[in-house]
Amino acid sequence: MRLFEKLKKYKAYIIIGIIIIFLFVTAYEYYHKYMYILRSPKDLKNLIMSYGKYGIFAFLVLQIFQVVAFFIPGEFVQIASGYMYGSFLGSVLSVLGIVLGSIIAYLISMIYGKPLVNKMVSNRQLKFFKRILNLGNMNLVVFLVYLIPGIPKDILSYICGISNISLKNFIIYSTLGRLPGIIISSYFGAKIYSENKIMLIIITIVVTMLFFIGIFKGEKIILKMVKHKSSQNDN
Template sequence: MLRNIKDQIIKYKGYIILIIVLLFLIISGYEYYYKYSYILKDPEKLKTFIMSYGKYSILVFFIIQVIQVVAFFIPGEIVQIAGGYIFGAGIGGIISLGGITGGSILVYLIANEFGKPFVEKIVSEKKINFLEKILKAGSKRFVIFLLYLIPGLPKDIFGYICGVSDISLKDFAIYSTLGRIPGIFVSAYFGSKMFTQNMEQLIFIAVIMSILFIIGVLKGDNIIRKIINSHKKAK
């Protein structure tokens, strides 16, 4: 009996894991939108929540960063700002970078394991086609770096698409992390200064971040294409 069950689990392990991943995304969506969205959108409330875990607060924040990458609908920028507010710019940025990198690797592995049919269930065809075209337009490492460097682009979704592309896990992990570094540490720095007296500096950073984010959302695709074309002509 037990051996029969074990054999069935081994036989259908792919489907079992797929169901678990989909359930995780559904439950995360429900929990976020109906229970915790007000916390994740408010650094002060998030700080209270994180610090309530005492000596495990760093681990809890790390796990939240992993989860917000896998459950890509959770706004990562707010959590990054909260990391700086809670732990300071340096430590907060490092924890965020570690958690986000870990989450990105997990996303890549999930997509790589279940293939394109799975990714097409959670990512729009338009985004998949865009990334596939961009990856063919120039050096894949350079493209990945740009995708994760430019604010406003759906970085966490790109992780799923990269998992079913021919870019290696090593290159994805290295160049997506390098691209994320500036944005993560600027957000952490902003969070660390949120309640200081230097309002002029905070307003300046907030305005610049907002402008870059809007440009990235509206023109990110075109910017990447132009940079890649210029890069190819320079060779």
């Protein structure tokens, strides 16, 4: 009975521990055994297609897992979606998987709170996102963070789970912010082995430039746009 009471009392911490262990084990497996697959769209396509008629579900699971286990590079999975399913269906599947993964990550964080997030996020990342989210209208900030390339955002789903933004607004604004990147990545993946390399080179150059702008100027851009939006509302 005492053991049961102790387990009940520390249930949240036990679940947090299980989640952390799961993420570390998965990270080990990912980096040491499956990294080669996630470097090659062809290898990933062969893996997904090996599930036959359940291939789409296998891809959705991968996309969901990519969001929940935030250390997996999401851009590559989005590119692979276009390579496997074409621009349109690849984009749709990526959006669906990302939305589901974001809901799961948000709810995990909301239920188990700051102890979980503090274990998963460094103090530097936590301070950065707290500063970003406190710039102004939180819905607009979330939209801009996901829209602008180069701003680290993989852990944001968990941080938003302990913030003041509602699940509904988080999903709406994060998805809207992600859409351009998902569509571009899927298009890139659909054309990656095509003969027309000029468009792919142009996309790569533009995205790379935006990426570096986001790294060095992202926070200033968000602050400027939030202030502009606030001044419009005041008028």
